[in-house]
Amino acid sequence: MKYICTAILLFTFAGFFPLASADEDEFPFALQINGRQASMFLYRYNLGLLGSMAKGSTPYDAQIATEAAHNLLSVANMKNSTMWPAGSDIDAPGLANRTEAKANIWANFEDMGNKHQALTENLTKMSLVAGDGVEAIRANIGSVAKACKACHEQYRLEDED
Amino acid sequence: MLKRASGITTFIVVLGVLAFYFLTTPVSFDSGKLPRYAPDPANGELLFWVGGCASCHASSTSKLLLGGGKALATVYGTFYSPNISTDPQFGIGGWSMSDFANAMLNGVSPLGEHYYPAFPYSYYRNMYIEDVMDLKAFLDTLPPSSNKTKLNEPGVPYSFKRGIGLWKQRYSAPSSIQARPSELSPLQRGQYLVDGPGHCGACHTPRDEFGGAKSASYLAGARSLEIDPDSPDARAEWNPNITPHADGLARWSERDIAYFFEMGFKPDFDTVGGSMVEVQENLAHLPTADLQAISNYLKSLPAIQY
Structure with a gap:
């Protein structure tokens, strides 16, 4: 019994220790970097709902598709400029494994804004048609992907996970 | 004695120069070797x-x-x-x-x-x-x-x-x-596309000190050799492991790989980035059967890590 209790205790606390000792916020610009990564996660999550229907790995559901498309548009409409402070790029001290944002973003901020605008327009179209059927998603998801890629091609460093 | 030694030295140098000459002479086909074929x-x-x-x-x-x-x-x-x-x-x-x-x-x-x-x-x-x-x-x-x-x-x-x-x-x-050949299995077709015209290994296989492919680590991932002229000290891209290793495509199904080439979405619906964007968009021109053949071949590779 004693051993079982010890085992349970160890097991339980083992789960907490990494959290307790995590240095998740102990790096430069942690708040802003975590913030922008959270918005990327929301894109990915909602694109996953739509995309898996387009891909054919989950059945089409008009309500889920509509919600996901609206969520994507909402994320795109958030004003996140404070999450992109200069000096929070992958080559900045202490950020090598914390961000994938390339330093060239800050020399091309206007271009990144234009690319974001294109994404917003594509997501607006998607939000209007996502409830119309899987073919409507298939017809529009390519241009959404292209808008995401436009930024990832130039401004994100592909690095080891 | 000295004369003999210098004779041997001269002989070795001449032999070396000749060997270098023959080993480094560009080898070409002659045009008569091409098949009669209407392209x-x-x-x-x-x-x-x-x-x-x-x-x-x-x-x-x-x-x-x-x-x-x-x-x-x-x-x-x-x-x-x-x-x-x-x-x-x-x-x-x-x-x-x-x-x-x-x-x-x-x-x-x-x-x-x-x-x-x-x-x-x-x-x-x-x-x-x-x-x-x-x-x-x-x-x-x-x-x-x-x-x-x-x-x-x-x-x-x-x-x-x-x-x-x-x-x-x-x-x-x-x-x-x-x-x-008149016919290829999907696996053979995939191998041909990857190892030949697709030259995937040019980026995804690590190179040795002379820039040659380390064949034992074929497609196991490599740091890009490209330098950004605007910021030469910036970290270069990592071209990932595309063998079925846990660091590579282990969790990707063949369908995931084909869909990635078609649309640019990874299985978690992150998108492709960096220099692979152009590659993906080029590959999106291929018929589905070829994208499936490539996926089939990549999943058949030995799962290795570099």
Whole structure:
């Protein structure tokens, strides 16, 4: 019994220790970097709902598709400029494994804004048609992907996970 | 005694020079070796997208205007992609079919000089001759560009071009002409596309100190050799492991891989980024069966880690 209790205790606390000792916020610009990564996660999550229907790995559901498309548009409409402070790029001290944002973003901020605008327009179209059927998603998801890629091609460093 | 020693030394030097001369002499096919074949530009277009010719040779305005001039800054020097448009003066409009086959399969120019392996002929040499001929037939349909490209700026000692012959001896033995089989299984087709025209290993296989592929780590991932001229100290891209290893495609199904090529979405619906964006968008021109064949082959590779 004693051993079982010890085992349970160890097991339980083992789960907490990494959290307790995590240095998740102990790096430069942690708040802003975590913030922008959270918005990327929301894109990915909602694109996953739509995309898996387009891909054919989950059945089409008009309500889920509509919600996901609206969520994507909402994320795109958030004003996140404070999450992109200069000096929070992958080559900045202490950020090598914390961000994938390339330093060239800050020399091309206007271009990144234009690319974001294109994404917003594509997501607006998607939000209007996502409830119309899987073919409507298939017809529009390519241009959404292209808008995401436009930024990832130039401004994100592909690095080891 | 001294006379004898100097005689031996002279003999060794002469032998060395002769060996170097023969080992580094560019080897070309003669034009009589090409099959009698009416090339098919439609298949050539497919190979154009598989090979991603546009990624290096296209102008910024159109993927089909192949004026070249893109700088490839690497640890071996800066190489400028040549003009491969149909312009007879600045491009390759004046090339014969055997000139083109020699460039693609042997890495030898019409003047009989070695090309730098920045041009990935060590992969293209796996191509079937009919496919090479089809590719030229497609390139012949594209517009001319009068863009005059810069000369390469290789670092020392790579500026000594003849030395590339030694590199070829080690990493890219002269090609023999391979005829296209009438039928291939999906796995064989995938292998052909990946190992030949697709030259996936050029980025995804680590290189040794001479820039040759480390074949034991084929497709196991590599740091890019490209340098950003605007910020030379910036971290270079990581080209991921694309074998079925846990660090690579272990959790990707064949469908995931094919869908990635088609749309640019990874299984978690993150998108492709960096230089792979162009590659993915080129591959999206392929028929589904070919994308499936590539996926089939990648999943069949040994799961290795570099």
